[in-house]
Amino acid sequence: MNHKLRFGASPLPNVPWDEIVKRFRYLEELGFDSAWIADHFVNWRHARAPRDPWFEAWTLLAALATQTSRIRIGMVSPITWRNPAFLARQALTVDHISNGRLELGLGAGVSGDPSHAMTGIPNWSPTERVARFREYVEIVDRLLSNEVTTYEGRYYTLKEAVMKPRPIQQPRPPIMIGASGPAMLKLAARYADTWNSGSSASTFEEQLEEIRRRNELVDKYCLDIGRDPASLRRSYLVYDPECARALNRGGFISFYDSEDAFRDMVDRYVDVGITEFLLFYPFHEEQFPDFEKIAREVIPELREIYS
DSSP: OSSOOEEEOOSOOOOOOOHHHHHHHHHHHEEEEEEOOOOSSSSSSSSGGGGGOOOOOOHHHHHHHHSSSSEEEEEEETSSSSSSHHHHHHHHHHHHHTTSSEEEEOOOOOTTTTTHHTTOOOOOOOOHHHHHHHHHHHHHHHHOOSEEEEEEEESSEEEEEESSSOOOSSSSEEEEEEEHHHEEEEEHHOOOEEEEEEEOOOHHHHHHHHHHHHHHHHHHHHHHOOGGGGSSEEEEOOOTTTTTHHHTTTTGGGGGGGGHHHHHHHHHHHHTTTTTTEEEEEGGGGGGGHHHHIIIHHHHHHHTTTT
């Protein structure tokens, strides 16, 4: 394997501050490589989304950086919410607050997210989202990699934008791009350090096949531009067939049901090229013993096997 096996978990920002701190520290103590926050205005996946508690992601991530010391922290930010230059400035700031532990994720966003209507932020068409995304990620990359940046695009313009201090991580914090369709996969192949994807197909086999096909496309797109495909880490948001239902009802996540089920899931995704697994934090108290055993025993075994 060209990349070491990594595991992250994502608690939703829908609980009180003290509880979120507890969850991030718990993930750090369990030995997870990373912890992630969802970047939405509301919990749009939940049936009662508009009435759920929900914290803003970048503010929260900056605060959580002060409450942890080892675990890497990140999110996949939809480009609809923020100007790219200010997003880069936020990332630079969190990179410093965390002493170089930021994972900077970018995505085109979800057109069905009610946050657009709630906030009055334009809900661009999928075609415009992809076109804007190319400029957006170029700007973020250049700002974090250079002290002064000028950029003239169709959607965004910067004139001598200064970025000081420089990031802790050099040449810049790693960029993860969330992508599923061909146009976004091409952008991930060109600009990302890590490509992340997920699948909401109705069965595990269908999900696995979908990721395998996308992975092959990413390989092709890397070769088309002269990039070594092995230089791009492949990350998977583990969205098992039960997970959609779990998000909506706060119930069980099936891959925490047993150690063998978790091992089998990881083994099969590794076979199609995945080296990073992002897991949802358990939604049900009864799964915490299994979750903890997987973190303390199974994940270290898997890291050793695939080292």
